[in-house]
Amino acid sequence: MSRWPLPEAMQLALAQARAGESAGEVPIGAVVIKDGTVIAAAHNAPRALHDPTAHAEVLAIRAAAMALGNERLDGCELWVTLEPCAMCAGAISHARIARLYYAAADPKGGAVDHGARVFEHEQCLHAPEVYSGMGEAEAGALLKAFFAARR
Amino acid sequence: MSRWPLPEAMQLALAQARAGESAGEVPIGAVVIKDGTVIAAAHNAPRALHDPTAHAEVLAIRAAAMALGNERLDGCELWVTLEPCAMCAGAISHARIARLYYAAADPKGGAVDHGARVFEHEQCLHAPEVYSGMGEAEAGALLKAFFAARR
Numbered sequence: 001m002s003r004w005p006l007p008e009a010m011q012l013a014l015a016q017a018r019a020g021e022s023a024g025e026v027p028i029g030a031v032v033i034k035d036g037t038v039i040a041a042a043h044n045a046p047r048a049l050h051d052p053t054a055h056a057e058v059l060a061i062r063a064a065a066m067a068l069g070n071e072r073l074d075g076c077e078l079w080v081t082l083e084p085c086a087m088c089a090g091a092i093s094h095a096r097i098a099r100l101y102y103a104a105a106d107p108k109g110g111a112v113d114h115g116a117r118v119f120e121h122e123q124c125l126h127a128p129e130v131y132s133g134m135g136e137a138e139a140g141a142l143l144k145a146f147f148a149a150r151r
Numbered sequence: 152m153s154r155w156p157l158p159e160a161m162q163l164a165l166a167q168a169r170a171g172e173s174a175g176e177v178p179i180g181a182v183v184i185k186d187g188t189v190i191a192a193a194h195n196a197p198r199a200l201h202d203p204t205a206h207a208e209v210l211a212i213r214a215a216a217m218a219l220g221n222e223r224l225d226g227c228e229l230w231v232t233l234e235p236c237a238m239c240a241g242a243i244s245h246a247r248i249a250r251l252y253y254a255a256a257d258p259k260g261g262a263v264d265h266g267a268r269v270f271e272h273e274q275c276l277h278a279p280e281v282y283s284g285m286g287e288a289e290a291g292a293l294l295k296a297f298f299a300a301r302r
Binding site: 054058066086095096 | 197201203204205213216217222223224236238239240242244245246247258259265267269272274
């Protein structure tokens with residue numbers, strides 16, 4: 001639906017979202033990129049994992065930190081299909097993610113540009129650069145179809 | 152330092168915090184209680200686990216959800232020695248924790264009664280009852296000694 005090809009990282013995040021949908025989870029995907037290389041990719045999986053913290057961002061961050069052997073992901077980018085919630089924004093801050101790219105805004109649950117605006121308080125010790133909107137049509141369509149099918 | 156005995160759950164959270172200190176982690180502990188029974192206990196462990204999300208609250212919530220086989224911890228209490236950050240407050244909300252008891256306030260990093268005040272926005276779909284202050288002297292002394300020793 002975008003008029004120009006999406007960056008590969010966001011295409012991968014959308015592919016993760018679709019994989020999540022196939023698994024019966026809310027279709028949200030995330031990837032962590034370092035120096036142009038994908039080091040982790042994940043989709044929402046709280047139902048399958050019985051883990052309320054298993055949002056795509058948290059899973060991708062945990063996998064990336066494990067892969068790098070370091071709790072800090074300095075210089076890494078996180079690409080995700082939906083605006084992060086407060087939990088995920090906090091995780092992004094703790095992980096020292098350098099740049100956050102999210103596709104669709106989430107006025108009902110987001111905490112980056114809505115609600116708690118986690119990165120905007122002095123209690124937030126690290127805030128990433130934030131870029132939004134790339135892939136928002138694709139990401140939003142996935143979510144809309146998912147919830148429409150379950151109503 | 153308290154004039155009355157602390158509730159057992161907070162004593163257990165403080166014991167977890169001390170265990171974290173022994174392991175070289177920031178001394179913060181948490182326990183999840185359901186119907187008067189401890190179903191999970193954890194201390195901060197981001198260094199050992201190479202996991203920036205491994206705060207005591209997140210680890211205790213994940214363990215409790217795994218133990219119950221359910222991503223939702225309806226009716227559960229979370230007892231923690233420090234005011235939760237934005238990430239942990241978000242996790243508490245997603246887990247549907249019924250009651251949160253935290254010992255010491257954290258003006259520099261807390262997101263319950265400071266900063267992002269995660270539970271106070273309409274984007275927060277579930278907010279626990281919050282009780283604070285029990286054990287704050289003990290919890291604060293642990294943290295103060297930990298950081299003083301590292302300066």
